[in-house]
Amino acid sequence: MSLPANASNRRRLDDAPLLVAARGGTPAHTPVWFMRQAGRSLPEYRRAREGVSMLRACLTSELVCEITLQPVRRHGVDAAILFSDIVLPLYASGVELDIVAGTGPVVNHPVRGAADVAALPGLSAEQVHGVGEAVRLLVHELGETPLIGFAGAPFTLASYLVEGGPSRNHERTKALMRSEPETWHALLGKLAENTLEFLRVQLDAGVDAVQLFDSWAGALSPRDYATYVRPHTDRILRGVAEYTDDRVPRIHFGVGTGELLGSMWECGASVLGVDWRVPLDRAVRRITPAGGEPPVVQGNLDPAVLFADWESVRDEVDRILAEGRSAGGHVFNLGHGVLPDTDPDVLTGIVEYVHSVSRTARLD
Ligand code: CP3
Numbered sequence: 001m002s003l004p005a006n007a008s009n010r011r012r013l014d015d016a017p018l019l020v021a022a023r024g025g026t027p028a029h030t031p032v033w034f035m036r037q038a039g040r041s042l043p044e045y046r047r048a049r050e051g052v053s054m055l056r057a058c059l060t061s062e063l064v065c066e067i068t069l070q071p072v073r074r075h076g077v078d079a080a081i082l083f084s085d086i087v088l089p090l091y092a093s094g095v096e097l098d099i100v101a102g103t104g105p106v107v108n109h110p111v112r113g114a115a116d117v118a119a120l121p122g123l124s125a126e127q128v129h130g131v132g133e134a135v136r137l138l139v140h141e142l143g144e145t146p147l148i149g150f151a152g153a154p155f156t157l158a159s160y161l162v163e164g165g166p167s168r169n170h171e172r173t174k175a176l177m178r179s180e181p182e183t184w185h186a187l188l189g190k191l192a193e194n195t196l197e198f199l200r201v202q203l204d205a206g207v208d209a210v211q212l213f214d215s216w217a218g219a220l221s222p223r224d225y226a227t228y229v230r231p232h233t234d235r236i237l238r239g240v241a242e243y244t245d246d247r248v249p250r251i252h253f254g255v256g257t258g259e260l261l262g263s264m265w266e267c268g269a270s271v272l273g274v275d276w277r278v279p280l281d282r283a284v285r286r287i288t289p290a291g292g293e294p295p296v297v298q299g300n301l302d303p304a305v306l307f308a309d310w311e312s313v314r315d316e317v318d319r320i321l322a323e324g325r326s327a328g329g330h331v332f333n334l335g336h337g338v339l340p341d342t343d344p345d346v347l348t349g350i351v352e353y354v355h356s357v358s359r360t361a362r363l364d
Pocket of ligand 1: 035036087
């Protein structure tokens, strides 16, 4: 097999704790980063975003670079995550949508039938050129800190497109899925293509790992997930594995996915994201094949716990580190994104604490 086009220019970062842990090795300390570490919890973020819309900011390379670096400078996290959004490739390809503060993505003309799906545009690399540019700037600025690229998985993207915005029950999405399975699979097939293209742009520019966010997949039963969603997500994660010759770790994450963890792991992920509802050791037991290797997991501190007193936070961190020991590797993270009113000093405190105790534990 010939080498993928983007293999030769990739940084190696052989000792970076995030990449060592993701590959099942023994890092110098347990790596830690936070979903939504760049965002409204940081005053420097709020200043940088003044007067610039979210989607515009995501396509302005210098701004993406600055905002992505902010939490790395402030907290000393073990990874940067590209400042972008899961709906950016839809927007860049011409879908009329906006991100409304306090609400989330809102789509002007929701996708409700076969004609809407047929009219959905594909994504070309040129349309997200600014994202590739930002990744190139970041790889240069970040030194030894890995950069995580990301994209939205087809179910979560489809939910925004079909509902027209955030949804509690996903009723229109589930109705389309069942009533018009051909239209549904055509929609998810297109979204999978777009997502893969968005990830290829990031991979070509040098991201060191990728995370696929299927935030709302937990709304599905295991059977519906397997029938209506998994083939498309599988295509993306296996597509990334092939494109990178299996060199770039693939993190797969969703919320409320306790019953889906096995399926989400088998999709071709190399690290499984777990929210706070399932203890890490239980997640590991659930998905380790009989006689096989335990998986690498990421998670899973409840973001609301960060509002409690420091002793409570520390107790939770201790518990999660202990439960993570049964995994094939542990990347410390929250179980979902940082909440906007979080005190950033608590995040810095967690990074320092995880580093210090996991270093000590290794010496025992
Ligand atoms: O983690 C990071 O630091 C990287 C940045 C990132 C953003 N969005 C920036 C953002 C990531 C990884 C995302 C992914 C994303 N976007 C997801 C999956 C992750 C998850 O939380 O489940 C989802 C579902 C979206 C859709 C979306 N975009 C929502 C729900 C919102 C919040 C709306 C709000 O104001 O409450 C956005 C906007 C958004 N994306 C913000 C940020 C920093 C807030 C924009 C602002 O500053 O006003």
